[in-house]
Amino acid sequence: MAHCRVCKSMSSRVKLALCVAYQRIRENDRLAASMAAPKKVTANGLSGYSPSIAVGKGMKVRQSRKMLPYKNMWKSKMMTNLLVTVFVIIAILISVYFIVASRTDTFTGRWVAWKSSGVDDYLLFPFAAIKRPPSTFTFDNSNEDFPNRDITYEYNGKTRTANLEALLEQTNTTAFIVIKGDTILYENYFNGYQRDSIVTSFSIAKSITSLLIGMAIDDGYIQSLHEPVTQYIPELSQIDPEYQNITLQHLLSMKSGIAFKDTDIPWHDKSKAYYHPYLREVVTHLPLAEPPGKTFVYNAFNPIILGIVLENATGQSVAEYFEARFWMRLGAEYDASWSLDSNEDKMAKMESGFNARAIDFAKIGRLVLHRGKWDGEQMISAEWIENSTKIEAENLVPKFGGNVYYQNGWWIISPTARDKYTVFGWGHLGQYLFIFPDDDMVILRFGKEIGQVDSWRRIAQEIVGVVANK
Structure with a gap:
């Protein structure tokens, strides 16, 4: 899998997690966009855009009713993207915390790792x-x-x-x-x-x-x-x-x-x-x-x-x-x-x-x-x-x-x-x-x-x- 731009400077584990999450977000975006687009349909179902068309023997179907499942699916995909993004941010913050805390030869590392002063x-x-x-x-x-x-x-x-x-x-x-x-x-x-x-x-x-x-x-x-x-x-x-x-x-x-x-x-x-x-x-x-x-x-x-x-x-x-x-x-x-x-x-x-x-x-x-x-x-x-x-x-x-x-x-x-x-x-x-x-x-x-x-x-x-x- 080719790495995305945001992953190039990260450590291997974090890089892999970010890359997978980023690719998944892109795939979800493409799928949601394809579902949300109006379809080319005619009476025989092959061509032409129309907000309200006759299908078959004069049956009239409104576009809003036809688009409702796609809108719900698009919202679901957006929620998935949001959750993945939150997960990635949390993973980054946890990784940063442990990286900083491991550096007790630095002021910030000591403050994070040692926390409040104690008698030991x-x-x-x-x-x-x-x-x-x-x-x-x-x-x-x-x-x-x-x-x-x-x-x-x-x-x-x-x-x-x-x-x-x-x-x-x-x-x-x-x-x-x-x-x-x-x-x-x-x-x-x-x-x-x-x-x-x-x-x-x-x-x-x-x-x-x-x-x-x-x-x-x-x-x-x-x-x-x-x-x-x-x-x-x-x-x-x-x-x-x-x-x-x-x-x-x-x-x-x-x-x-x-x-x-x-x-x-x-x-x-x-x-x-x-x-x-x-x-x-x-x-x-x-x-x-x-x-x-x-x-x-x-x-x-x-x-x-x-x-x-x-x-x-x-x-x-x-x-x-x-x-x-x-x-x-x-x-x-x-x-x-x-x-x-x-x-x-x-x-x-x-x-x-x-x-x-x-x-x-x-x-x-x-x-x-x-x-x-x-x-x-x-x-x-x-x-x-x-x-x-x-x-x-x-x-x-x-x-x-x-x-x-x-x-x-x-x-x-x-x-x-x-x-x-x-x-x-x-x-x-x-x-x-x-x-x-x-x-x-x-x-x-x-x-x-x-x-x-x-x-x-x-x-x-x-x-x-x-x-x-x-």
Whole structure:
């Protein structure tokens, strides 16, 4: 069978289906046209056109009555053609979907194939391995039973009460740890997770990025947060001269002025920051929406740009610097990893892609709780921790509440009659690293989803109160 013009550039299976359908449509059209045409007839049935003629012995037959079966048949053929056309279109769309979804080395392919982000996405992205140190730090364990009591919480603004462990199970929590000082008061895992199960940071990675910037300043790789980003990525000046006015502080505090559309629509920036396999190219060609320092915009591009700053300042990959400078000194119990955008680009996903065990995330909380000191060693300057966790009016984020602040990659709650002073990392789907400096406590919650809970911070705060009143 000769292929029609529409099929020449298609793959063999799709080509064959289209070709057959196209030939069938043409045959149906010719048949319908031949049936619909008026017939040459005379009294003896051989020649002459006439709308109304005598046949045989004077019998008069109207053309409309004679044409009715042909019109019905023509309509039937048209309906067949329409159904075949719809079938072909659906077949093409399905073929395109599977072709695109098979290309997970492209942004569109990832968006189609991987769909919404999930806690197992670390299995999808390539990664840079982080080795655990030869010697590890282990928390003490309390011999006293943790008070497994009912917890009061809110969902959709309504107060509810539930047993703590039942609530953790029902909300798809995967890990929950309560630490006071250096002692684990409670550690448990749910919904198929165990102590050695990997959990992903999502946006807690932004808080870790902040710690790495502070360490790079301590090490002399970066001179000051007041340096312009173009000091480390000079090509940004070619995109917009205003980049010379964006400082590292602006990037850490989400006030860079870089344009960012925070929606899950595939061609918008939030999706690009998460799925794109060439993040360097993306973040070094971004337009500016406004001058820096004016407006808080939670922009996932900012920490990725800071990742490039770290690479250019230290001369190492983020994973290499993190392993030697951070993980080895932290006494981690397990290996970890940074997710990468692709094996070709090898850009660490600074906005969301640090993967480790929950117990080692707890050690990051302990480092902040102890103002940067780890077993007698000042891993990061106390000044950096103090500057990152202090409450300043200019860092208020009013849309989240009258006492919610964002400073150097950390969320901060100022104390009120209802709220305790809290510093925390906050990740998508309910990943939380809570630090309560005034109570010497760290509480972690990781999960597959946030669950039917309005505020995990309030639940953590209630637990702090329970521990204090034991």
